[in-house]
Amino acid sequence: MRRYSKQFKLSAIQAFLDRGYGFRHVAAQFQMDPTLLRRWVAAYRTHGQASLEKTGRHYSAEFKLAVLHHKWREDLSLRATSALYNLGNSTLVRSWEEQYYSGGHQPRPPRKKPVITAMPKAPSKSEDVSSTPTEQLTREQLLTRLAQLEAENAYLKKLEELDEEKAKKKIARKKPG
Numbered sequence: 001m002r003r004y005s006k007q008f009k010l011s012a013i014q015a016f017l018d019r020g021y022g023f024r025h026v027a028a029q030f031q032m033d034p035t036l037l038r039r040w041v042a043a044y045r046t047h048g049q050a051s052l053e054k055t056g057r058h059y060s061a062e063f064k065l066a067v068l069h070h071k072w073r074e075d076l077s078l079r080a081t082s083a084l085y086n087l088g089n090s091t092l093v094r095s096w097e098e099q100y101y102s103g104g105h106q107p108r109p110p111r112k113k114p115v116i117t118a119m120p121k122a123p124s125k126s127e128d129v130s131s132t133p134t135e136q137l138t139r140e141q142l143l144t145r146l147a148q149l150e151a152e153n154a155y156l157k158k159l160e161e162l163d164e165e166k167a168k169k170k171i172a173r174k175k176p177g
Contacts, residue, residue, distance in 0.1 A: 006052045012037055013044045042083035050086065064096045
């Protein structure tokens, strides 16, 4: 998604307000979506320069409910509601409505601070059995060594499979379709 500078937005809004052309005409001159220009102009007419400032991205449940109640009470469109509250995007209000109707839009209790616990200590490394001659190892050490070798073998097989898969994809891309 493209981000527009404050100056660019102001230029596009002023061009629309001063020239008297339609949204599509001015938006084409600025190579942008006319819906976006319409949203900027509506917010600018309501909030002036403040509409160009970046808004907070996190809204409380109480704020969301207040916005929805105002929208319903005044029978406002999504676009008009977002312009009125300088939200920047009407889909935000729509998602709040969907949350409300699905029952997921209840004011939440404040979060408790997470309990920070110390990380558990790493298990102590077992003795390196790879350098010891096999004949001198105990049964448990042999089982540990076997598990290490099986894991290493499985890893290498998987690596080989991935390499083969990459090679097949490369060949498939080279073949004319």
